[in-house]
Amino acid sequence: MTTRTIQGQKNLQKINQASKDGIGGSPLRPDGTLKVKGEFAYSSDLWHEDMLWGTALRSPHPRANILSVDVSEALAVPGVYAVLTHEDVPGEKYYGLEIADQPALAIDKVRYHGEAIALVAADHPETARRAVKKIKVEYEVLTPITTEEQCLDPETHGYVHEPHEYRSHAYGNVCHEQRLVSGLGVTDEVRALADVVVSGEYEVGMQDQAFLGPESGLAVPAEDGGVDLYVATQWLHVDRQQMAPVLDLPLEKVRLTLAGVGGAFGGREDLSMQIHACLLALRTGKPVKIVYARDESFFGHVHRHPARMRYEHGATRDGKLVFADCRIVLDGGAYASASPAVVGNAASLGHGPYVIPNVRMHAIALYSNNPSCGAMRGFGAVQAAFGYESQMDRLAEALGMDPVELRQLNAVTQGDRMPTGQEIDAPAPVAELLQRVKDMPLPPPLDLEHLDVRTLPGALSNTSHGEGIVRGVGYSVGIKNVGFSEGFDDYSTARVRLEVIGGEPVAMVHTAMAEVGQGGVTVHAQIARTELGVEQVTIHPANTEVGSAGSTSASRQTYMTGGAVKLAAEAVRHELLERGRHRYGWTQDDLALVGGKVVSASAGVLIPIVDLLGEDAVEQTREHHHRPTVPFDKETGQGFGHVQYTFCANRAVVDVDVELGLVKVVELTAVQDVGKALNPLSVVGQIQGGCTQALGLAVMEEIVVEDGKVRNASFTDYLIPTILDTPPIPVQILELPDPHAPYGLRGVGEAPTVSATPSIVAAIRQATGKALNRIPVRPEHLTDTL
Amino acid sequence: MRVTFSANGKPVEADDVWEGESLLYVLRERVGLPGSKNACEQGECGSCTVYLDGVPVCSCLVAAGQVQGREVRTVEGLAGEDGELGLVQQAFVDAGAVQCGFCTPGLLVQTDALLAADPQPSDTDIREALSGNLCRCTGYEKIMDAVRLASARTCARGAEK
Numbered sequence: 001m002t003t004r005t006i007q008g009q010k011n012l013q014k015i016n017q018a019s020k021d022g023i024g025g026s027p028l029r030p031d032g033t034l035k036v037k038g039e040f041a042y043s044s045d046l047w048h049e050d051m052l053w054g055t056a057l058r059s060p061h062p063r064a065n066i067l068s069v070d071v072s073e074a075l076a077v078p079g080v081y082a083v084l085t086h087e088d089v090p091g092e093k094y095y096g097l098e099i100a101d102q103p104a105l106a107i108d109k110v111r112y113h114g115e116a117i118a119l120v121a122a123d124h125p126e127t128a129r130r131a132v133k134k135i136k137v138e139y140e141v142l143t144p145i146t147t148e149e150q151c152l153d154p155e156t157h158g159y160v161h162e163p164h165e166y167r168s169h170a171y172g173n174v175c176h177e178q179r180l181v182s183g184l185g186v187t188d189e190v191r192a193l194a195d196v197v198v199s200g201e202y203e204v205g206m207q208d209q210a211f212l213g214p215e216s217g218l219a220v221p222a223e224d225g226g227v228d229l230y231v232a233t234q235w236l237h238v239d240r241q242q243m244a245p246v247l248d249l250p251l252e253k254v255r256l257t258l259a260g261v262g263g264a265f266g267g268r269e270d271l272s273m274q275i276h277a278c279l280l281a282l283r284t285g286k287p288v289k290i291v292y293a294r295d296e297s298f299f300g301h302v303h304r305h306p307a308r309m310r311y312e313h314g315a316t317r318d319g320k321l322v323f324a325d326c327r328i329v330l331d332g333g334a335y336a337s338a339s340p341a342v343v344g345n346a347a348s349l350g351h352g353p354y355v356i357p358n359v360r361m362h363a364i365a366l367y368s369n370n371p372s373c374g375a376m377r378g379f380g381a382v383q384a385a386f387g388y389e390s391q392m393d394r395l396a397e398a399l400g401m402d403p404v405e406l407r408q409l410n411a412v413t414q415g416d417r418m419p420t421g422q423e424i425d426a427p428a429p430v431a432e433l434l435q436r437v438k439d440m441p442l443p444p445p446l447d448l449e450h451l452d453v454r455t456l457p458g459a460l461s462n463t464s465h466g467e468g469i470v471r472g473v474g475y476s477v478g479i480k481n482v483g484f485s486e487g488f489d490d491y492s493t494a495r496v497r498l499e500v501i502g503g504e505p506v507a508m509v510h511t512a513m514a515e516v517g518q519g520g521v522t523v524h525a526q527i528a529r530t531e532l533g534v535e536q537v538t539i540h541p542a543n544t545e546v547g548s549a550g551s552t553s554a555s556r557q558t559y560m561t562g563g564a565v566k567l568a569a570e571a572v573r574h575e576l577l578e579r580g581r582h583r584y585g586w587t588q589d590d591l592a593l594v595g596g597k598v599v600s601a602s603a604g605v606l607i608p609i610v611d612l613l614g615e616d617a618v619e620q621t622r623e624h625h626h627r628p629t630v631p632f633d634k635e636t637g638q639g640f641g642h643v644q645y646t647f648c649a650n651r652a653v654v655d656v657d658v659e660l661g662l663v664k665v666v667e668l669t670a671v672q673d674v675g676k677a678l679n680p681l682s683v684v685g686q687i688q689g690g691c692t693q694a695l696g697l698a699v700m701e702e703i704v705v706e707d708g709k710v711r712n713a714s715f716t717d718y719l720i721p722t723i724l725d726t727p728p729i730p731v732q733i734l735e736l737p738d739p740h741a742p743y744g745l746r747g748v749g750e751a752p753t754v755s756a757t758p759s760i761v762a763a764i765r766q767a768t769g770k771a772l773n774r775i776p777v778r779p780e781h782l783t784d785t786l
Numbered sequence: 787m788r789v790t791f792s793a794n795g796k797p798v799e800a801d802d803v804w805e806g807e808s809l810l811y812v813l814r815e816r817v818g819l820p821g822s823k824n825a826c827e828q829g830e831c832g833s834c835t836v837y838l839d840g841v842p843v844c845s846c847l848v849a850a851g852q853v854q855g856r857e858v859r860t861v862e863g864l865a866g867e868d869g870e871l872g873l874v875q876q877a878f879v880d881a882g883a884v885q886c887g888f889c890t891p892g893l894l895v896q897t898d899a900l901l902a903a904d905p906q907p908s909d910t911d912i913r914e915a916l917s918g919n920l921c922r923c924t925g926y927e928k929i930m931d932a933v934r935l936a937s938a939r940t941c942a943r944g945a946e947k
């Protein structure tokens with residue numbers, strides 16, 4: 001018996017080796033070959049016989065009453081098939097992610113620069129663009145409400161919205177707010193307990209997701225009166241849920257299929273062209289394609305909320321935090337979008353991964369006539385991290401302490417409570433992440449002898465040969481939640497089917513998960529291989545024929561839909577093994593599927609899966625729900641609001657040309673706990689990509705809005721990091737399993753975007769001695785030319 | 787107007803081309819080659835990069851009429867006759883340099899051109915050569931890996947010969 005067991009285990013080991021493409025491996029992306037051949041069909045590549053092109057007329061004013069719209073000249077343009085306004089919207093006039101406050105097409109007024117007013121469908125995109133210019137709109141231009149002061153004084157400056165079913169005028173222009181108090185709160189008595197108090201005001205500019213694949217899709221009218229939409233999005237089902245009432249169609253007549261998505265980063269969580277293309281298709285009876293140009297993309301999606309923050313921290317002489325106080329004001333722009341969730345994150349995570357006995361927080365999102373803001377990678381947490389990490393450095397300086405040691409001294413760890421009262425019941429290795437990032441080797445110092453000017457600030461512009469360059473080093477750490485919070489059940493569905501094809505067992509995984517580049521499709525195949533012991537896995541196209549997969553956001557997809565694939569695959573395995581038990585009378589309770597066979601640790605190989613399956617397929621569908629959470633109490637902010645926390649620590653090394661105010665990030669190091677790296681190659685890629693977007697926010701990226709008008713809606717004027725702006729990004733990953741999560745994994749995508757920005761600013765401060773209370777840091781902030 | 791040119795070695799012809807159309811538009815919408823991408827259509831992102839008579843250009847900045855009688859090679863023309871991936875393509879897949887992949891077609895053409903001119907570029911040379919190609923997903927680290935890998939394989943192949 002003993003020999004046999006050992007024999008069995010040997011077999012298992014041998015067979016296990018074959019399955020290197022299961023979880024923990026880094027098999028190549030299933031869509032990689034198509035993508036490098038130029039054959040992967042992105043939403044902007046779609047084509048249909050007889051297809052028309054749609055485009056929108058957008059408002060040049062941030063706030064105006066629409067007195068009249070005359071479409072007759074546009075309609076008369078040869079090649080134009082339809083011109084639509086809000087009067088042509090058949091169903092509900094308003095939609096929205098959390099609050100249905102946004103009209104499908106503007107009704108009587110516009111609330112932001114770029115709001116869609118009318119639609120044109122024509123046989124050539126240029127014809128459509130020309131026709132749009134022939135639509136005559138008479139505006140009564142109003143003074144836009146754009147600053148915090150104006151928003152908070154509606155009596156004087158007016159209301160962005162008429163009272164509507166979600167917001168009476170009693171709320172003024174406040175879209176959402178969240179307060180939080182823990183311990184004794186922050187009072188004069190509490191302040192008196194601190195030996196050192198530091199405070200600061202910080203500002204974050206409006207960042208854009210700037211995914212490269214423009215908003216686009218193809219709507220095809222169907223014979224049943226419904227519509228099929230092929231689209232790049234983050235969440236098929238929530239799109240449909242918002243679209244169907246506006247189109248006045250039952251859900252089942254609005255069918256969505258995911259087309260190739262060229263990046264998302266939160267910018268595709270709201271609808272863009274979905275309703276518009278469907279309205280035009282249903283009206284003309286022809287397929288309609290809409291592809292945004294880059295400038296329209298800047299107007300057509302929400303951005304990262306700009307923030308104004310005031311922080312105050314008190315500590316004892318030896319560096320223990322005593323209290324922290326914060327007010328965060330987020331500009332939500334014209335429509336609510338994800339503002340409530342952004343506020344929730346800012347309030348609950350806004351004091352960082354630190355143990356603070358007494359806390360007060362007030363986070364608020366305002367309606368204004370600025371561009372709408374909503375989801376972008378790390379939302380709510382990104383803005384706050386710049387505030388609290390700047391404060392940590394300021395406090396360290398006031399105390400004469402090392403900034404990393406100060407952070408470690410106050411870092412949360414498993415078993416501690418967040419200011420919301422929620423216990424952190426999974427590993428929280430904040431101090432260790434900081435230690436590891438500090439211990440990573442530093443890049444060599446600037447070598448003036450062997451200098452390549454291309455590596456200096458100013459790079460190819462040849463602005464310095466080493467003179468005036470000062471190096472700085474900065475550290476930071478950040479915290480982000482994973483999944484949807486505050487009582488929301490953002491479940492995911494997966495269907496897994498196992499059958500014999502061409503003499504081999506093949507698993508098919510069907511979910512509605514939006515693959516936006518993150519590599520979820522790779523991970524789904526890995527999970528199926530691991531759970532079912534097969535090599536061949538096909539990924540079914542994502543569509544609404546299977547249940548919701550929730551959004552590709554909040555670092556949640558591997559956790560949630562990956563978890564659903566795991567459940568469905570386990571159910572398939574269970575059914576298959578039951579079949580075998582029934583048929584062959586197996587009694588072992590150590591059965592597994594490995595290497596295409598049913599094996600038993602005690603009895604060795606029992607039967608090839610192909611033989612057990614025969615002609616029959618086994619198919620199972622499962623929903624994966626995370627553990628329940630609750631909304632935060634409105635006044636105290638207390639509650640078990642988050643599913644999971646995730647942490648990343650960074651070190652930035654920068655060279656600054658202090659004469660010209662130019663910054664070159666020399667190296668940006670990241671150490672992150674990922675629980676379990678299901679695909680290490682993709683995990684590292686996510687962390688590096690996340691760090692780079694954080695770099696953009698630190699020193700480059702801002703949508704410039706003046707009096708409600710967007711001034712830089714192009715890649716000529718809105719600069720994202722190029723390969724020359726981006727340094728080497730060494731990454732170390734830690735794998736401390738979270739007992740509540742599938743495979744112990746932790747969501748990966750957002751934490752580095754939260755944590756990396758402050759490290760870069762800290763490094764620039766070290767190099768320049770400047771306070772730098774606003775990001776992105778601009779040359780004029782560094783040279784006193786402001 | 788009618789425009790005829792050679793695309794990936796085959797003669798192509800596009801009718802009813804409006805004077806304002808770019809080469810990118812004609813490739814994507816008229817001759818069935820949507821591989822080159824349209825991330826900005828104003829010369830800032832490099833996603834539309836193709837070879838025009840052997841020189842990499844942003845096809846969004848080239849008027850369709852300008853390519854009359856000339857040779858264009860796009861991402862669709864980088865694989866071998868048999869459909870086997872080209873060396874640069876394979877390196878991008880192997881190194882994990884492809885996430886959403888929207889930047890990839892342009893980067894492949896630009897990298898192909900770089901390695902043709904200099905099979906062993908330094909890291910700084912690579913960064914300079916690819917500085918006109920935006921990628922929003924990867925942070926460029928795996929793209930650097932891919933180019934280094936392609937360079938090593940190019941050199942190894944050269945040594946074999």
Ligand code: FES
Nearest residue numbers: 827829831832846
């Ligand atoms: S699409 Fe041509 S450079 Fe961006």
Ligand code: FES
Nearest residue numbers: 886887921922923
């Ligand atoms: S992989 Fe998405 S833009 Fe480069």
